[in-house]
Amino acid sequence: EHYEPVFVGEAERELEELLTHYPTKMAALLPALWIVQNARGWVSEEAMTEVAERLSLTPAYVKGVVTFYTMYHQHPVGKYFIQVCTTSPCGVCGAEDTVRALLDQTGCGELGATSPDGRFTVVEAECLGACGFATPIMINEEFVESVNKDNVTDILSRLP
Amino acid sequence: MGFPHKPNPRETQILSRYFGDAEARTLEGWKKRGGYRALEKALGLTPEEIVNEVKESGLRGRGGAGFPTGMKWSFMKHGDGKPHYLCVNADESEPGTFKDREIMRWTPHALIEGAAIGAYAIGAETAYIYIRGEFTEPLRVMGAAVKEAYAAGLVGKNAMGTGKRIDVHVHKGAGAYICGEETALMNSLEGKRGNPRIKPPFPAVAGAFGMPTTINNVETLAAVPHILTQGPAWYKAMSHSSPKSTGSKLFSVCGNIAKPGNYEVEMGFPFKDFLYDLCGGPPPGRKFKAVIPGGSSVPIQTMEEAEATMMDYEGFIAQGSMLGSGGVIVFDDSQCMVKQIARLARFYAHESCAQCTQCREGTAWTTRILERIEAGKGTMEDLDTLLSLSKNMTGTTICVLSDSCATPIVSGINKFRDEFEAHIKGKRCPMGATAAA
Numbered sequence: 253e254h255y256e257p258v259f260v261g262e263a264e265r266e267l268e269e270l271l272t273h274y275p276t277k278m279a280a281l282l283p284a285l286w287i288v289q290n291a292r293g294w295v296s297e298e299a300m301t302e303v304a305e306r307l308s309l310t311p312a313y314v315k316g317v318v319t320f321y322t323m324y325h326q327h328p329v330g331k332y333f334i335q336v337c338t339t340s341p342c343g344v345c346g347a348e349d350t351v352r353a354l355l356d357q358t359g360c361g362e363l364g365a366t367s368p369d370g371r372f373t374v375v376e377a378e379c380l381g382a383c384g385f386a387t388p389i390m391i392n393e394e395f396v397e398s399v400n401k402d403n404v405t406d407i408l409s410r411l412p
Numbered sequence: 413m414g415f416p417h418k419p420n421p422r423e424t425q426i427l428s429r430y431f432g433d434a435e436a437r438t439l440e441g442w443k444k445r446g447g448y449r450a451l452e453k454a455l456g457l458t459p460e461e462i463v464n465e466v467k468e469s470g471l472r473g474r475g476g477a478g479f480p481t482g483m484k485w486s487f488m489k490h491g492d493g494k495p496h497y498l499c500v501n502a503d504e505s506e507p508g509t510f511k512d513r514e515i516m517r518w519t520p521h522a523l524i525e526g527a528a529i530g531a532y533a534i535g536a537e538t539a540y541i542y543i544r545g546e547f548t549e550p551l552r553v554m555g556a557a558v559k560e561a562y563a564a565g566l567v568g569k570n571a572m573g574t575g576k577r578i579d580v581h582v583h584k585g586a587g588a589y590i591c592g593e594e595t596a597l598m599n600s601l602e603g604k605r606g607n608p609r610i611k612p613p614f615p616a617v618a619g620a621f622g623m624p625t626t627i628n629n630v631e632t633l634a635a636v637p638h639i640l641t642q643g644p645a646w647y648k649a650m651s652h653s654s655p656k657s658t659g660s661k662l663f664s665v666c667g668n669i670a671k672p673g674n675y676e677v678e679m680g681f682p683f684k685d686f687l688y689d690l691c692g693g694p695p696p697g698r699k700f701k702a703v704i705p706g707g708s709s710v711p712i713q714t715m716e717e718a719e720a721t722m723m724d725y726e727g728f729i730a731q732g733s734m735l736g737s738g739g740v741i742v743f744d745d746s747q748c749m750v751k752q753i754a755r756l757a758r759f760y761a762h763e764s765c766a767q768c769t770q771c772r773e774g775t776a777w778t779t780r781i782l783e784r785i786e787a788g789k790g791t792m793e794d795l796d797t798l799l800s801l802s803k804n805m806t807g808t809t810i811c812v813l814s815d816s817c818a819t820p821i822v823s824g825i826n827k828f829r830d831e832f833e834a835h836i837k838g839k840r841c842p843m844g845a846t847a848a849a
């Protein structure tokens with residue numbers, strides 16, 4: 253299949269501007285991967301190669317970095333990628349019930365699975381840094397606080 | 413203030429004064445509230461004068477270790493001909509901690525101003541604000557504020573028209589608790605895997621990009637402008653127990669408590685009043701059982717210890733714990749401590765960067781044993797094994813993540829041993845909870 257490069261037009265200009273922020277090209281790697289993921293929804297092997305060429309790195313090096321971090325998707329995910337915090341502070345405030353309600357109501361059934369309609373993927377996350385607003389979840393780039401088993405329906409129904 | 417609650421008159425609102433005030437997010441709104449006067453003043457002083465003011469104030473790092481900030485800054489050698497860097501640690505991922513998030517969401521210019529002053533004081537022309545990738549709103553707000561600050565010439569190649577260069581860049585992380593460790597953060601910033609580095613060399617000698625670097629927490633830097641405008645004596649006077657702990661401190665409060673949120677109090681505030689008066693006590697019909705007062709990496713306190721604590725660096729140590737990051741996690745009498753400790757161990761197992769054997773194996777092994785005990789399948793020998801594994805995990809690795817995993821385990825077994833034994837003897841969780849979430 254033909255690969256369409258990410259770094260053309262606006263994305264290319266964004267990368268050039270980013271390169272001016274750092275004394276090395278390598279330092280633009282995490283930001284470059286973010287540009288890719290924002291454009292494509294995930295980071296494919298071809299995209300890793302493109303990033304490697306742009307930053308004078310090897311594809312293997314880029315892959316080693318991608319796999320270290322939890323936020324880069326190495327596979328396509330549901331239209332709505334939902335992360336739910338289940339670390340202790342949220343756990344004692346009902347995070348397990350929130351997870352259950354999300355799995356049931358999205359049709360995902362289990363953690364990490366994508367719903368049959370391809371709309372949702374629900375995963376557990378470690379502390380999202382909003383423990384006083386249990387349970388926080390992230391729907392793609394949107395941060396939602398104070399989610400519980402009773403307001404899940406409402407939150408999901410607002411998604412286009 | 414106990415955002416999102418109304419401020420309590422016993423709080424001291426310095427850093428949190430404008431939490432919830434959307435106008436304070438804009439440059440215009442911030443200037444109306446006295447913003448950037450401290451930077452203006454700072455740029456008229458020598459770096460040494462600034463370092464001395466900060467030293468005199470007694471300010472200590474708010475990221476966890478409590479290292480004196482002025483002293484840290486004084487390690488940076490001026491005139492060595494090398495580029496210097498300031499790294500702002502906004503990775504905030506320690507369970508229980510969510511104060512830096514509020515500083516960035518509501519008062520982004522406070523952080524830019526503090527970072528610019530810090531950069532100038534250590535001879536750096538560039539400050540990187542490393543924000544965890546999950547903080548999408550703080551990233552947006554900080555990004556917009558940095559743009560405004562550049563457009564107004566407050567930072568950049570001619571900061572406030574002084575001819576001094578101070579660049580400020582926001583750098584987005586990508587999900588990894590370990591990147592909050594200072595040298596892991598520098599590796600991550602450089603475009604590498606976030607593995608902590610062996611020290612020495614220390615960052616002040618060879619940090620980001622191999623150059624002299626200082627790293628500070630968001631809250632530490634946000635306090636600096638106030639110290640410069642109101643003076644070190646004013647700051648130092650906010651100290652009610654140990655003279656070695658000064659200033660105001662944001663505490664994030666979560667778990668089983670009536671009013672979770674952020675509260676700002678002066679060092680030495682009584683923890684008992686804090687928990688019951690400011691935070692409203694336990695949820696209705698419940699009693700407090702235990703507190704982890706400084707983020708998940710510090711020892712668990714019994715309520716006797718917590719209620720006898722004066723909230724400062726020395727006060728928490730005197731009562732069997734540490735101030736840490738100021739993330740207060742409260743457990744009530746409906747919670748199973750074994751289950752919670754097992755979940756925390758699982759957190760560390762998940763977050764270990766796996767460079768050191770004791771950490772990689774120890775975090776995974778202790779998690780398995782704890783989950784087994786919680787499921788009613790543990791033995792009394794397991795408790796000894798947990799304690800001896802914890803011992804091997806402490807003081808033996810490149811960074812202290814390994815120690816942090818051992819801390820709740822050891823303090824948990826020592827202070828709540830009866831709960832562990834009840835699981836083992838009764839072959840089930842006496843509270844009906846199950847470990848596997």
Ligand SMILES: Cc1cc2nc3c(=O)[nH]c(=O)nc-3n(C[C@H](O)[C@H](O)[C@H](O)COP(=O)(O)O)c2cc1C
Binds near residue numbers: 472
């Ligand atoms: C595993 C680990 C995670 C850490 N995470 C953070 C963090 O998220 N934010 C932070 O400010 N400090 C964190 N620290 C502490 C930093 O290493 C460092 O001490 C701190 O940023 C220094 O700033 P300060 O002197 O202003 O406190 C962490 C330390 C370790 C070992």
Ligand code: SF4
Binds near residue numbers: 771
């Ligand atoms: S102690 Fe753990 S997290 Fe720290 S460097 Fe070693 S393996 Fe990595």
Ligand code: FES
Binds near residue numbers: 341
């Ligand atoms: S533990 Fe859930 S956000 Fe921190």
